[in-house]
Amino acid sequence: MAKKSKFFLISGILLVIVFALVYVGVTLTSNLGKTKTQVTAADAAKRLNKLYSNISVSMDTPIKGQIDLNPVDVADSLPEISKFPITVNNTTNNFVEIFSSPEKGGTGVDGWLTEVANEFNKANINVNGKPASVKIRNIASGTGVDYIKSGKYIPDAITPSNELWGEMIKASGVKTQLVTKRLVGNVPGIVLSKAKYDALVEKYGSVNVKTVTEAIANNEFSMGYTDPFASSTGLNFLVTALNTFDSSNILGDKAVQGFEKFQANVPFTASTTIQMRDAAKSGMLDGFVLEYQTFVNASDLKSGYVFTPFGVRHDSPLYALGDLPQEKLDVIKKFADFVAQNKYQNTAKEKGFNSLEEYKSELAVVDGNLLSSAQKLWKEKKNGNKAIAAVFVTDVSGSMAGEPLNRLKESLLKGQKFLGRDNSIGLVSYSSDVTINLPIGKYDTNQQSMFVGAVDSLQASGGTATFDGIVVALKMLEDELAVNPTSKPLIFVLSDGETNEGHTLKDIKSLVETYKVPIYTIGYNANIKALQSISSINEAASINADTDDVVYKIGNLFNVQM
Incomplete structure (x- = not known):
């Protein structure tokens, strides 16, 4: 015992x-x-301070410039229409020009309408006794609508991805005639990782926009969507989400409050579908929005993701525009009939269209004026209670002298009209050394005037220490966040991409990763790959700012991110 x-x-x-x-x-x-x-956090701060201490930084005396308080002139910011490619040329004098959305008016799997239009032009079709043909211009739906609404360029017809754009054109006062509700079938959807999809089904019983917005509002997963000013799927998602909060009034207090709660937990709004997909592939997002035709043609999404349709179908309606002569209307109608043939509808299926035919639009047609108001609401509420703190880092090295620097200045002076008043901005310039031209401050009329003055005074000379400029911007943002910790930090680098002095990407990459500050890059006669390597660190966009469309591109970028 x-x-x-x-x-x-x-x-x-x-x-x-x-x-x-x-x-x-x-x-x-x-x-x-x-x-x-x-x-790690402490080391990052020490590392930043050490890098900063090795840089020659001077402080410029802010000078006020003359500001333009007139609203944004969309027509003025749009490039010449020749910027957007003609994928099918007319072969006769009796022809119509049609704007086509890129998923069907491009090449390869995105070239269905291009191929059908070429067949139409070869078919020797006579309309009113004259041989007829079509010209197809490949242009994003939102951009095409901007041209039409502004009056800068109006084609004979447009086939956007969905009917929402047609309603917006109609509301703008441009005469709009629906020729056919459908050229080819397509559906927008929410794409979720299989694990997240199963988790939502287990908790909510199903996956749809209502359960997704509720789960995001409860901060249960991360999802991104595309710019509703430019993207058909983004616009569709916005109005569908507002409709789930209050179907009787998508702009009422109940809908706005629901959207604010939802939007507060959306970490990412992409300027383009490509940027959205890259962010998804990085593992940053549990879900994102995409058209089905793109989804089935993306080999990297075929396994591990689930597609759930939502909103209005994307059936590529065709609209005639303006006071067209009868013979042009007849050509447009004849083309719509040609496209509807079984032969071409079957080839569309091979490219990912005409699937999910059982899905019916869950949203009624929305008035165009209401859609424009929904876009404005998104612009006002998309950042929730988090104001943006942004630093613009401008390259003023010798290689930027002349036209590149002039375009950089034009970009900022015209693009600054898209910056929200609740945000804060600062400006840094760099050559061999770095100058803080404008400390971060709230973007009121006074700060706007000093921003314009700082941009106007930029002059080019010396070497190119790009990463020194980024380090200074990070330090400015760190100091700003110490005072306003709820701010969302951003950096915009405007450069030709060639770095020959100061710190390197290797020196700062881990630091940028730790601080998680997105760095958007805008290139002027640039080494775009070098700039993309900076933007890709935290899934930001990189823009190749060609001479004729830089203002429009930057306006879109600022509109989404600021």
């Missing part, structure tokens, strides 16, 4: 010791983990 008691006593002591060791081990591991995180 004594032996048993002694055995149990020793066993008990051993158990206590083992438990204590496990407990201590777990505690140490936990504390070490915490310490590591804290040290």
